[in-house]
């Protein structure tokens with residue numbers, strides 16, 4: 091994170107004698123990034139952090155990508171994936187490249203060890219479930235819709251709360267999937283592979299003070315930093331599994347690995363709950379960067395949150411067709427009504443690659459014209475280099491998805507129920523813009539002499555979504 095904080099006990103100055111109650115020195119460790127010129131934290135251990143033994147290779151985490159030469163839209167349905175492993179071993183990588191990996195995790199059991207990812211930062215979006223994450227820099231209690239960001243090198247463990255049914259309804263209290271199918275929680279993981287670190291976009295923070303600026307959609311008050319308890323002073327054999335070089339190593343410590351009594355600096359884990367993201371809205375459609383939440387080198391993470399939609403009386407509420415020429419886009423659908431996108435459900439992931447435009451599904455433009463807000467929530471990861479799927483991804487791939495844009499895009503026009511430059515203006519918006527309730531002047535060009543029907547434009551190859559007639563819109567056209 092860009093700003094300084096501290097927790098626990100600290101000596102008056104760096105690198106001076108700092109003694110335990112028994113008179114021995116605490117062991118200072120400088121946790122430095124980018125060759126000690128990047129964000130750094132200084133920790134004070136009860137025991138020397140170097141006293142580890144028993145390095146044992148356990149299993150490879152190398153990811154095999156498939157279909158690397160094929161560019162096409164993809165839609166994965168992750169909701170039915172069975173619980174597996176723990177918070178670490180249960181991760182199933184679906185997409186990735188040399189910069190990042192995206193995985194989902196539906197753990198079947200608690201993790202009985204501590205873990206350190208020594209090769210990348212982890213951004214863990216908690217879709218369902220809650221628990222506590224004990225780290226060497228303090229404790230973070232997490233819950234649904236939290237981004238839990240754990241930077242490279244931080245030792246941690248996670249203790250899940252077990253999900254429960256409400257006795258009155260027999261269904262999960264959190265409204266999520268059946269507890270038998272998801273006993274602890276569901277996580278979307280985005281992990282760096284290129285040595286960069288995940289943090290807020292630099293444009294959100296002051297260059298001189300590192301303070302979040304007024305235009306940022308969140309600020310310091312929205313972040314949860316590590317808290318007490320911080321220190322475990324226990325002797326014994328404690329396993330710390332370290333991920334490095336695409337291999338999980340088992341190291342043993344003679345003492346509890348979370349033995350830090352105090353630390354200060356700018357390198358630490360934190361939580362940001364997506365409900366605290368204050369969406370930036372506009373009179374006309376705003377581009378995806380307004381949703382940006384975090385970034386690392388060569389990829390960004392965005393939050394598409396419930397928000398007011400564009401308020402120009404004749405605005406198009408769904409995104410325009412677009413070619414994101416330098417990015418592959420992955421959206422993870424968290425909650426809301428995705429009925430306007432064919433086959434999309436909670437837990438779906440879509441991949442829209444650079445190389446082919448994408449946009450609204452048939453019928454969604456007209457269906458959303460009167461909408462004033464959307465209640466949908468999704469997490470997006472845009473990468474600046476192509477993403478490749480894994481075999482696990484192909485196993486849950488909806489092969490019909492690339493054809494889902496076929497069909498009648500303007501059913502209202504086709505039926506005569508709607509007209510170009512129509513006045514389907516929500517009354518509240520019309521009152522706010524009394525001078526703008528007139529049709530937008532059309533700049534006329536020479537009409538085309540020949541119109542070639544698009545394949546499937548007769549509606550036979552695709553369904554015709556109904557107009558919602560509500561004040562909410564399904565706006566996903568990622």
Ligand SMILES: [Fe+2]
Nearest residue numbers: 414419567568
């Ligand atoms: Fe997009």
